[in-house]
Structure formats: C-alpha cells, structure tokens
Amino acid sequence: MQEIIQTLTVVALPVIFAITLHEAAHGYVARALGDNTAFVAGRVSLNPLRHIDPVGTLLVPIAILILSKLSGGPAMLFGWAKPVPVNFGNLRSPKRDMRWVALAGPASNLLMALGWAFLIKFQAALGVREVFFYEMAQAGIVINLVLMALNLLPLPPLDGGRIVFSLLPNRLAWQYGKIEPYGMIIMLALFALNVLPVLMRPLMGLGMRIVQFFIGV
Numbered sequence: 001m002q003e004i005i006q007t008l009t010v011v012a013l014p015v016i017f018a019i020t021l022h023e024a025a026h027g028y029v030a031r032a033l034g035d036n037t038a039f040v041a042g043r044v045s046l047n048p049l050r051h052i053d054p055v056g057t058l059l060v061p062i063a064i065l066i067l068s069k070l071s072g073g074p075a076m077l078f079g080w081a082k083p084v085p086v087n088f089g090n091l092r093s094p095k096r097d098m099r100w101v102a103l104a105g106p107a108s109n110l111l112m113a114l115g116w117a118f119l120i121k122f123q124a125a126l127g128v129r130e131v132f133f134y135e136m137a138q139a140g141i142v143i144n145l146v147l148m149a150l151n152l153l154p155l156p157p158l159d160g161g162r163i164v165f166s167l168l169p170n171r172l173a174w175q176y177g178k179i180e181p182y183g184m185i186i187m188l189a190l191f192a193l194n195v196l197p198v199l200m201r202p203l204m205g206l207g208m209r210i211v212q213f214f215i216g217v
Contacts, residue, residue: 015061019052022147026086028104035088052082121216148203161179
C-alpha cells in the first residue's frame with residue numbers, strides 16, 4: 001500500500017495538469033474559431049475541478065494502478081476527463097475547424113511533455129538531483145505522451161477520429177462518423193485485449209523523438 005501511495009503522489013500533479021490543459025485547449029481553440037459553448041459552460045479554465053470526471057479521472061486509473069501493483073504486472077493507466085462541449089456548427093468553417101479544435105488537446109500534451117523534459121534538463125544544468133521531482137517530471141513526460149497518443153487514435157469520438165472526419169470527403173466522413181456511438185466500447189475492448197498499447201506505440205515513439213530532438217532528454 002505504501003508503494004501505491006508513493007506512486008499516486010508522484011503522478012497526481014502531472015495527471016491533473018495533463019487533463020486540465022488538454023480539455024481547456026479544446027475550449028480555447030473552439031472559442032477562437034467561433035464557438036463559445038465551452039466558455040459559457042466555464043470549461044475554458046485551468047481549474048482542474050471543472051474537467052475531472054470522478055469515474056474516468058480518479059476511480060478507473062487508481063483501480064488499474066492498485067490491481068497492477070497487487071498482480072506485479074506493468075500498469076497501462078487508462079482514463080478520461082469530462083469532454084469539453086463544442087458545438088461544431090458554431091465554428092466559422094465547421095468541418096475544417098473541427099480538426100484544429102481536436103488537435104489542440106494532443107498538441108497541449110506534447111507541449112507539456114516538452115515542458116517536463118525541459119525541467120529535468122534545467123535541474124541537471126543546476127547540478128541538482130532531487131529524486132522526487134525527477135520522478136514526477138519523468139511521469140509528466142510519459143503521462144502526456146500517453147494522453148497524446150491515445151487521443152490521436154483514429155477512432156471517434158477521440159480527437160484523432162475528429163481529425164480523420166474533417167479530412168475525409170463529406171460522404172465518407174458521415175459514414176465514418178457512424179462509428180462514434182460505439183467508439184468507447186471499441187476502445188474498452190481494445191484495452192481489455194491489450195491491443196491499445198500496441199496501437200499507441202508508434203505515436204508515443206514519435207512523441208518521444210520530438211522531445212529528444214528539442215530537449216535531448
């Protein structure tokens with residue numbers, strides 16, 4: 001139990017930042033492109049309480065972490081936040097602008113991964129080796145790259161699905177959009193079958209190469 005508490009202490013802040021800025025980024029870009037729905041709902045905010053889903057953000061990841069520690073296996077943390085409400089019909093160019101609103105979330109996670117990596121490099125440059133902070137920053141990189149990779153999977157209603165929808169010709173896009181009601185079920189099935197990490201690996205590898213290119217960590 002002590003090990004679980006230590007792990008939660010390390011990952012809590014990176015998780016809160018990752019989901020808060022991810023969701024706020026969606027709302028901010030939607031507002032910039034003409035839709036005030038998220039702003040009116042108070043979701044263009046850096047207040048984590050506005051974005052946390054009690055089940056998806058807290059209960060499910062903690063349960064997975066506890067089960068992985070008890071079983072001695074690796075933990076593939078999985079969860080979600082409350083989705084930011086976006087009325088795509090209010091966007092100045094709904095189908096085109098949808099991709100930018102969708103891309104804003106994963107892009108914010110990549111920037112946060114770079115930020116955590118920069119902090120590691122800055123700490124090293126000062127000759128400081130604070131283990132707790134170092135582990136937290138490492139967790140920040142991984143958590144943000146996981147969230148980026150997960151959301152970029154081309155499965156509606158994930159951000160990657162929105163991006164694919166916006167790029168397809170209209171007829172194909174509407175056919176593709178019919179998958180959305182079943183998207184969460186498909187994703188949970190992929191997670192249960194341990195296929196999700198395999199699908200995410202190329203995107204995580206790309207994200208890590210970008211971090212290494214800019215920061216060298």
